[in-house]
Amino acid sequence: MEVTYLGQAVDTSRRMLDQFWDPEGGGCFLYSKHGEQLISRPKEIYDGALPSGNSMAAVVLSRLSRLTGEASWQQAAHRQLSYLTGAIRSHPLGHSMALLAVSQAVYPSYELVCVTTEETAPAQLTAHLLKNPLPNLTLLLKTSGNQAELETAAPFTGSYPIPQRGAMYYLCHNGACAAPTDDLSALLDPLSPQTGKR
Numbered sequence: 394m395e396v397t398y399l400g401q402a403v404d405t406s407r408r409m410l411d412q413f414w415d416p417e418g419g420g421c422f423l424y425s426k427h428g429e430q431l432i433s434r435p436k437e438i439y440d441g442a443l444p445s446g447n448s449m450a451a452v453v454l455s456r457l458s459r460l461t462g463e464a465s466w467q468q469a470a471h472r473q474l475s476y477l478t479g480a481i482r483s484h485p486l487g488h489s490m491a492l493l494a495v496s497q498a499v500y501p502s503y504e505l506v507c508v509t510t511e512e513t514a515p516a517q518l519t520a521h522l523l524k525n526p527l528p529n530l531t532l533l534l535k536t537s538g539n540q541a542e543l544e545t546a547a548p549f550t551g552s553y554p555i556p557q558r559g560a561m562y563y564l565c566h567n568g569a570c571a572a573p574t575d576d577l578s579a580l581l582d583p584l585s586p587q588t589g590k591r
Contacts, residue, residue: 396539399460399546406457409450410469419476420447438480444490451477451494459502460531462549462568474498500529501566503584508535508553508573509560518560521577525585 412425415436422434423446437445454470457463474494481488481495509515514534522532535543535550544551553563553573561573564580574580 396534396543396546400542402453402457403461403546406453406466406469413446419472421450421473438477438491439487440490441487447473447477448488448490448494451491452497455494455497456531459497459504460533461547462565463547470494470498502529502531503527504531504533504565504570505581506533506535506550506553506563506565506570507560508550508555508563510537510556510558511560512536512538515560517577518562521581525581527581527584530581530584 409421412427413421415422415434418436420436420438423437424431424434436447438447439445440448451470451473454466454473458467458470474491477488477491477494481491485492507514507518513536514532518532522530533543533547533550535553535555537555540555549565549570553561559575561575562577562580563570563573565571571580
């Protein structure tokens with residue numbers, strides 16, 4: 394993921410919660426608190442041909458909690474999923490995007506932080522992930538060029554120094570990261586579908 398997009402996602406999500414969140418009933422309203430005041434402020438939760446804003450909010454908040462390591466995003470994702478739970482239980486087929494958010498919340502996920510002297514993903518990393526795709530793995534690439542921006546968006550990456558040469562990898566799960574290694578295969582092979590650890 395491009396770090397600029399992560400920063401934009403954080404800013405946009407903060408504005409979304411500020412302007413659309415319902416602090417009393419949960420969920421997000423269809424229009425902002427700064428919009429024209431109508432008779433009611435509806436909330437859309439049904440996923441039709443297009444996913445509802447509330448379902449997409451749950452997906453985004455869940456993803457941000459993992460990418461940034463920030464507890465505030467995890468709490469927001471939990472509140473959003475709690476709001477959607479009743480509707481999902483009563484009519485799961487009408488809430489496919491919300492179900493994706495639920496699966497993100499309960500299915501084990503991993504974040505791989507690659508800290509490198511290069512300005513792009515190392516060829517070894519790209520080749521490994523193309524050969525062994527892991528849908529539950531998210532990659533954060535830290536370089537000297539994006540270091541400040543990444544540390545703003547995902548503060549936990551600030552404790553991972555850029556090596557003098559090559560790349561170091563940190564595999565994170567449930568808010569904790571393993572010791573750094575430069576052996577990518579040893580780190581990721583246990584997560585492959587063949588081992589069943591995923």
